[in-house]
Amino acid sequence: MTRKRQMRLGLSIRGLGYHLAAWRHKDMDPGGALDFHHFLKSAQIAEAAKFDLVFLADSVAVRQRDEPAGSLCRSSQNVELEPITLLTAIAARTTHIGVVATGSTSYNEPYHIARKFASLDHISGGRAGWNVVTSWSDEEARNFNRDQHFDYDTRYERAAEFVDVVTGLWNGWEDDAFIRDKASGVFYDPAKRHVLNHVGKHFKVQGPLSSARTPQGRPIISQAGANDAGKEIAARYADMVYTGNVDLEPAQAFYASLKSMLPRYGRHPDELKIMPAISPYVGRTEQEARDKFEELQALIDPAIGLQQIYRQLGDMSGYPLDGPVPPPPANVEMVSDAERLYNMARKDNLTIRQLYERVAAASSMRVVVGSAEQIADTMEEWFTQGAADGFNICPPMLPHSAQEFCELVVPELQRRGLFRTEYEGTTLRENLGAAPRPFPEAAEV
Numbered sequence: 001m002t003r004k005r006q007m008r009l010g011l012s013i014r015g016l017g018y019h020l021a022a023w024r025h026k027d028m029d030p031g032g033a034l035d036f037h038h039f040l041k042s043a044q045i046a047e048a049a050k051f052d053l054v055f056l057a058d059s060v061a062v063r064q065r066d067e068p069a070g071s072l073c074r075s076s077q078n079v080e081l082e083p084i085t086l087l088t089a090i091a092a093r094t095t096h097i098g099v100v101a102t103g104s105t106s107y108n109e110p111y112h113i114a115r116k117f118a119s120l121d122h123i124s125g126g127r128a129g130w131n132v133v134t135s136w137s138d139e140e141a142r143n144f145n146r147d148q149h150f151d152y153d154t155r156y157e158r159a160a161e162f163v164d165v166v167t168g169l170w171n172g173w174e175d176d177a178f179i180r181d182k183a184s185g186v187f188y189d190p191a192k193r194h195v196l197n198h199v200g201k202h203f204k205v206q207g208p209l210s211s212a213r214t215p216q217g218r219p220i221i222s223q224a225g226a227n228d229a230g231k232e233i234a235a236r237y238a239d240m241v242y243t244g245n246v247d248l249e250p251a252q253a254f255y256a257s258l259k260s261m262l263p264r265y266g267r268h269p270d271e272l273k274i275m276p277a278i279s280p281y282v283g284r285t286e287q288e289a290r291d292k293f294e295e296l297q298a299l300i301d302p303a304i305g306l307q308q309i310y311r312q313l314g315d316m317s318g319y320p321l322d323g324p325v326p327p328p329p330a331n332v333e334m335v336s337d338a339e340r341l342y343n344m345a346r347k348d349n350l351t352i353r354q355l356y357e358r359v360a361a362a363s364s365m366r367v368v369v370g371s372a373e374q375i376a377d378t379m380e381e382w383f384t385q386g387a388a389d390g391f392n393i394c395p396p397m398l399p400h401s402a403q404e405f406c407e408l409v410v411p412e413l414q415r416r417g418l419f420r421t422e423y424e425g426t427t428l429r430e431n432l433g434a435a436p437r438p439f440p441e442a443a444e445v
Contacts, residue, residue, distance in 0.1 A: 007383050007418045008240075008273050008390025008432060009410075010053045010100070011046040011402055013039055016076055018279050019396035020308075020360050021299035023076035027400060033079060036089055042399040043090045046097055049406035050420050052432050053098030053129065054090070055222075055242075055392060056083040060107050061139035064307065068317040071307040084116050091124035098428030100129030100222060105158060107135060107144045110165035110203055117219045118170060118211040126215030126427030130166075131222040131242070132233065134159045156229035158202045163221070163237050165205050168196045170218040172208030174439050216429045217437030226254065235261035239434040240273045242392050246366040251276055251387035271435040273389040276382065277365035279396055282408050286370045293369050296396060297357050305356035312337040321353040365394055372408035379409075380418060 015033045016022045023030040032038035043054045058080070066072035083101035091099050099120065103113045113130065121128035134155040135141075141149040150158065177192035196207030222240040223233055234241050235258060245251035259269035283289030306316055313328045325345035328338040345355045361367050368375050382388040395401030413419040423431050 004417055006420055006433070007379070007413060008275060009046075009049075009051045009419065010055045010098075010275060010390070010392045011042065011051050012055045012057060012277070012392055012394045013042045013046075013398060013402075014057045015080065015398070017397040017401060018365070018394040019296045020075070020077075020304055021296050021301070022397040024299040024301075025296065025397060028397060030076065032398070033076065034081060036081075036086070038398070039081070039086055040090055040093055042402050043094055043097060043099075045399055045402050045406055047094050049410045050423060051097055051393075051406075052390070053100050053127075053428060054087075055129075055131065056087060056099075056101045057131070058083045058102040058104075059137070059140060060104060060135065061137060061143050065139075065310075067310040068303065068306050068315050071301075071303040071310075074301045074304050075307075084120060087128075088120055088123055091120065091127060094127075096127070096423045096426065096431070098127045098129055098220065098431065099124055100131055100220065100428075102131040102133050104133055104135045104140070105162040106150055106155060107140060110162050110205055111169065111207075111209070113162075114166045114169035114209050115211055118209060118214050121214035121216055121219045122211070126429065128214070128216070129220035129222055129240070129428055131224060132159065132163055132238070133224060134230075152229075156225075156227075156233070160229075160233055161200045161202050163233060165196070165198050165200070165203050167218060167221075167237065168198060169205070169207050169209040170214065171440055172196060173211075173213045175213050175217075178212055213439065216427050217439070220428050220432065220434060231258050231261060234258060234272065235267070236265045238272055239429070239432065240275060243274060243276045244364045244366075245276050245387070248382060248385065248387055251382060252385065255387050267435075270433075273432060273434070275390045275392045276388050277392040277394050278379070279365050279367045279394045280375050280401070280405055280409065281367070281369040281396060282372055282375055282401075282404050284371065284408070286374060289369045289371060289374075292396075293361075293367075297361065300357060300360055302353070302356075305353065305360060308356050308359045309341060312341050316352055319352060322351045325350060325352050325355055372412045375409050376412040376416065376418075379413070380416065383418065 016028060022028055046054055062078045064072055064075055087099040087101050117128050117130045138149050172194050174192035178188045180187055193208060196205055198205045220239045221237050223238040224242040243254060245254055255274050262269050262272060281289045281293040283292060302321055312332060314332050319326060328342055332338045368378055393405060414421055425431055
């Protein structure tokens, strides 16, 4: 009997949640982003609901700017725990849920990433995943001996070689290389040790990795870039892709385009899971959900709101917040976005406050507000209409919104037969339904 296709779910556990004003809510601990138990509770909520994984996005800098002046000190998104350290601790207190973290290809060396994620996979019993990013900001560059970030072509050329080296290092030992024979005194079979000896444009790495082959064969690889270069990396290596599409038709086009690229790398389209991000505001009724949304919107500090549109429309701190949006100056950083936002404001007759509230709510992902049935409806539509294999749930507040989603939406998805009621296996690769990774037959010794 053919098994019904199942939706995949990940919970993004960055900071206090994905709404900019979450830390100001009466029910929130504003210091939670530095509290291990804050993250552990979110992970345990997700595991109880049978989520595939928790995901920790990361950057290696405080990336917001103090524009307009006085805005940066009002943001809660400036102190974070290092992701591998945090997820290793979470792995020790969970049993089934995957643990996935961002690791930059611009500000690490391949050996570092290969060793850290291999160790996480061993410690977790096969539940680790690496989210490949190139980083994007000059703020990050300035923390790593650079004045500016790598240019676009260099970033992605370096990233492709980086992933190639990391996967090569993960193949440094065959599955049964470590025989540990006390009688003969032989610890490993030397014929099953493989030295990488990589020499490329950006990296020169000998290997092998000081870690045995991992429980999953190699950790899961995810990727989040939607540009052509990022899609090539995903098509060749990734088991999972995060996207930020907010509308169905562009999401369907992205899904079809990326899936069509896999055969050129000898892969079946089902080997890659595409998981758009959604930020759900769920209530027992639609009105209750809208009340939750409006409550958080009302907590947005005007300085933070103006920061959200500064790069597109310039400094608007001198204008009345409840007045019309003025035309953008000629020297804005993001010209196309400036035109889009200004046209939106004119079309919908938005004030400056209403515009920044709309931008802040979207936050580069799809926002869904409604009852459990309504949210399940829109998720089912994307899942069945060729736009998603699952979703990266980005709760407005953590752990509160995650708890509400798991209590209200997950049972509705299960009732419809769209989501599991029990885990299928013990590794992330098994539960995600990702292809197994056998040792390459033609490894270089």
